[in-house]
Amino acid sequence: MVSGLGFGFCLLLFFNNLTIVPKCLGANDTLTQFQQLLVGQTLVSPGGIFELGFFVPGNSSTQYVGIWLKIIPTRRIVWVANRENALSANDLSSKLIISSDGNLKLLDGQQRTVWSTAVTVTSNSTIAMLSDKGDFTLKDNVSGVSLWQSFDFPADTLLANMMLGYNFKTGKKNFLTSWKSDSDPAPGNFVVGLSEETPPQGFTWNGSKPYWRGGPWNGWKFVGIPDQEAGYQNGMMLVQDNQQGTVYLTYNLLNNSFLATTAIESSGLLKILRWEEQLNKWNTNWEAPENPCDVYGACGPFGVCSMGTSPICQCLKGYHPKLDEEWGKGNWTSGCVRRAQFTCERNSGNISSDKSQKDGFWKLSGVKLPDLYEYLYMIGDAQSCQEWCLNNCSCGAYAYPGGIGCMVWVKDLMDIQQFSFAGEDLYLRLANSELGNTIIVSMFYL
């Protein structure tokens, strides 16, 4: 039954114009019902870029089936099949098979199933293939239809062409989940995904709590990431299909896209890594959170975090610490509260009462726009957005960022960061008394 799986080797063939064509001799990218993949054997993608097989992480005594990049010398696991159900590292008779029901199954030495693709297969002939994109696919060999693919079940790594996001019709989420530790691929605390709102935001959650926020997508990047690395320069795209009910983030570099990955570490750090051929190592091109201000809600509601001030947390203009003593000790979790009532509040919601005492707006430039927004897609210009905010007494701020449009905040202003470069403009509502009589704060004369 044992085929010649995994005993192949790969060559880089150079043609006269220096085009590199990886070619693998004797290797196999396909598992069939007539074969089994044993410990020590591997499948290799046609171009010799990815490899699939059994591995033992770190110093652990457990064993898994996973995918790694074959083309580089340091092994970096990009996908794990049985992360929730480890095999013993001593179990050398474990095997990956396509069972009689057409599914991929991972069996331990006692023939117990520790992992399975568990899809309904009507065909009596399925095969599993590893592609040069790093996708392991179970296919109907007759129709060629894909029945299951590893790209739909991400581990901690987003490879080029993978889709990170969700289907709001089926509820299926393709999010990244960190490993428990460097030697334990079991699902850890940190999950990376998109929020279910419009426009969606990139998030890292620690359990159910937000840990880091990338801000809303504006068509080419998340506006809360000043660094372009995490945007279009990386070939990143947000693909929305309302008919299918899907919102997915994906990226595709033209050349050698497999040499760039995005991964969530067990510590909660989200990294964009690129393999540097000259240095022969992974280089971190970008990571988050990078500093204390990047951690979600570092300064509490209505606080602003800036690495350029000391202490890093300040209250927004017109606001003061909710709990002075704690704030003074550097415990900023309770955040800030507003000092003065808005005019509309004083007049119990009668916004047209006292024109001379009208609330105004204070512009904050270069910030990470706060969380908990409402998106008013039908409002088509910044002035109407300001008017809407002024006319709703619950509205504490608005913004009109390029690529998005009218955003308003009627709840807490949460997770604002002052950047040293880039960032967006936020218009904070202030009571007339806070504005001072010399400053004209409104952008428009209403």
Ligand SMILES: *[C@@H]1O[C@H](CO)[C@@H](O)[C@H](O)[C@H]1NC(C)=O
């Ligand atoms: C690869 O798998 C196919 C399909 O089972 C088989 O025909 C072929 O002999 C295998 N090649 C090697 C080198 O094992």
Ligand SMILES: *[C@@H]1O[C@H](CO)[C@@H](O)[C@H](O)[C@H]1NC(C)=O
């Ligand atoms: C493995 O064990 C060695 C020695 O105890 C230790 O130095 C190393 O950090 C461990 N590696 C991992 C990945 O845990």
Ligand SMILES: *[C@@H]1O[C@H](CO)[C@@H](O)[C@H](O)[C@H]1NC(C)=O
């Ligand atoms: C699959 O089913 C077809 C038609 O029922 C049959 O002819 C064929 O022999 C079957 N193939 C296998 C591998 O069982």
Ligand SMILES: *[C@@H]1O[C@H](CO)[C@@H](O)[C@H](O)[C@H]1NC(C)=O
């Ligand atoms: C898959 O289909 C191809 C083409 O029809 C055929 O040559 C091959 O034998 C099939 N493999 C299996 C495992 O059924």
Ligand SMILES: *[C@@H]1O[C@H](CO)[C@@H](O)[C@H](O)[C@H]1NC(C)=O
């Ligand atoms: C993640 O959440 C856990 C449980 O609430 C907490 O103990 C841990 O400190 C958090 N990690 C980080 C990096 O904030």
Ligand SMILES: *[C@@H]1O[C@H](CO)[C@@H](O)[C@H](O)[C@H]1NC(C)=O
């Ligand atoms: C991809 O390769 C082509 C040809 O070598 C080169 O002209 C182009 O700049 C490369 N693109 C990127 C994004 O590196």
Ligand SMILES: *[C@@H]1O[C@H](CO)[C@@H](O)[C@H](O)[C@H]1NC(C)=O
């Ligand atoms: C910070 O303040 C909050 C709110 O009063 C309190 O629950 C928490 O224990 C404080 N944290 C520390 C580290 O003192």
Ligand SMILES: *[C@@H]1O[C@H](CO)[C@@H](O)[C@H](O)[C@H]1NC(C)=O
């Ligand atoms: C709102 O204020 C205006 C001007 O002071 C006043 O004429 C009007 O009666 C007030 N409306 C209500 C509902 O109180």
Ligand SMILES: *[C@@H]1O[C@H](CO)[C@@H](O)[C@H](O)[C@H]1NC(C)=O
């Ligand atoms: C203010 O806006 C919020 C959120 O859109 C809405 O729920 C609320 O009813 C509005 N209040 C008024 C007075 O229009």
